[in-house]
Amino acid sequence: MSSQITIKPAAGRSAVEIAEIVANPGFGRVFTDHMAVAKWSTEKGWHDLSIEKYAPLQFDPAMLALHYGQSIFEGMKAYRWNDGTINTFRPLMNANRFQRSAKRLAMPEPSQDLFLSMVQELVKIDQAYVPSGGDKSLYIRPFMFASEVGLGVRPATEYLFLVIASPVGAYFDPAKAVSVWVSTEYVRAAPGGTGEAKCAGNYAASLIAQAQAKEQGCDQVIWLDAIERKWIEEMGGMNLFFVMGSGDEAQLLTPSLTGTLLPGVTRDSLIKLGNDLGIETHEGKISIDELRSSLANGKISEVFACGTAAVISPVGMIKGEFGEIQVGNGLPGEITMRLRKALLDLQTGLAPDENSWMYRLV
Ligand SMILES: *Cc1c(COP(=O)(O)O)cnc(C)c1O
Numbered sequence: 001m002s003s004q005i006t007i008k009p010a011a012g013r014s015a016v017e018i019a020e021i022v023a024n025p026g027f028g029r030v031f032t033d034h035m036a037v038a039k040w041s042t043e044k045g046w047h048d049l050s051i052e053k054y055a056p057l058q059f060d061p062a063m064l065a066l067h068y069g070q071s072i073f074e075g076m077k078a079y080r081w082n083d084g085t086i087n088t089f090r091p092l093m094n095a096n097r098f099q100r101s102a103k104r105l106a107m108p109e110p111s112q113d114l115f116l117s118m119v120q121e122l123v124k125i126d127q128a129y130v131p132s133g134g135d136k137s138l139y140i141r142p143f144m145f146a147s148e149v150g151l152g153v154r155p156a157t158e159y160l161f162l163v164i165a166s167p168v169g170a171y172f173d174p175a176k177a178v179s180v181w182v183s184t185e186y187v188r189a190a191p192g193g194t195g196e197a198k199c200a201g202n203y204a205a206s207l208i209a210q211a212q213a214k215e216q217g218c219d220q221v222i223w224l225d226a227i228e229r230k231w232i233e234e235m236g237g238m239n240l241f242f243v244m245g246s247g248d249e250a251q252l253l254t255p256s257l258t259g260t261l262l263p264g265v266t267r268d269s270l271i272k273l274g275n276d277l278g279i280e281t282h283e284g285k286i287s288i289d290e291l292r293s294s295l296a297n298g299k300i301s302e303v304f305a306c307g308t309a310a311v312i313s314p315v316g317m318i319k320g321e322f323g324e325i326q327v328g329n330g331l332p333g334e335i336t337m338r339l340r341k342a343l344l345d346l347q348t349g350l351a352p353d354e355n356s357w358m359y360r361l362v
Helices: 015-023 064-068 091-104 112-125 200-215 265-276 288-296 334-347
Strands: 034-041 045-053 071-073 076-080 086-089 137-146 158-168 178-183 220-224 232-235 238-244 251-255 281-284 300-307 311-320 323-326 358-360
Touching: 034 112, 045 112, 064 137, 071 091, 071 200, 086 112, 086 334, 091 112, 091 137, 091 265, 112 137, 112 158, 178 200, 200 220, 220 311, 232 251, 238 265, 238 288, 251 265, 265 281, 265 300, 265 311, 265 334, 288 300, 288 311, 288 323, 300 334, 311 334
Parallel strands: 178 220, 178 311, 251 281
Antiparallel strands: 034 045, 034 158, 071 137, 076 086, 076 137, 086 358, 137 158, 220 232, 232 238, 238 251, 238 300, 300 311, 311 323
């Protein structure tokens, strides 16, 4: 099935205005001229698919998403290559994860074709907003929520699936390593919960720990498992990697997907890329005590977090109730920056795409 999307072009910003935005985009401040919209109801299934003017939505105060939180999202990026094409990275992974998130929250699952068509048509019509060069890109945000009106607690019978996009620059300064606070008071996810789903509620529940991290003078929060408060899971909205050893002997370790971690596309890709670069990569468990002793005796030389928004973010300091400990010399590590470059070169078309991960949108 090919999804039939009605394209309704709308007047937007001038070429000069767009050029200014694209030259200095910031992060998620400015959105493109259009948005993709699809509706779903129990009666009609998916219907009224369109690309239309980016505009505020109108909703009833009793819209179910506001009350019971059926709301999921994705995050992906489109890059303008030197050859003039616009490409995105492993979009089927996002489409599949969107389906799994939808299923977990008892929402309808958009087909891969619908998901990809919405993203592609939006990028096509707003292609002037895709920046070029360095680590600039067009951030794409597909999201879906319960749009039915009512206060009954049950899966909604109507949903809106939208895609919006925003030109972005670097999310973090990669030359600086972030500091992290190990939260022992709050947890992000528990077995049987929604930790594997990219749902809005997970973020709402994480903000208080993020605020605590800030109070402690840290940039980000590290999550431990809910049961033993011992096993390292994630950093904020990103997956974590540890560099064991250094130089030619270096190996990578990332926490296993136990059901309470968000299965990141970047995480999955770095496992493969690490191995391709000759850095043996393992999935396993690592406790906070093990991390502390391995940092102290140098067995772990680098720590970094990864995700679509920030790509790879070096961790320079870890703080908790136990005190604080520096990672290596506190600066971005060599392996971290090598992996970051390998991934960015691939995504921006500067390195060959041996795994066929890139997907041409325009
Ligand atoms: C989105 C997200 C990630 C990173 O996933 P990517 O697919 O690599 O962008 C990691 N952890 C959490 C909690 C997330 O929401």
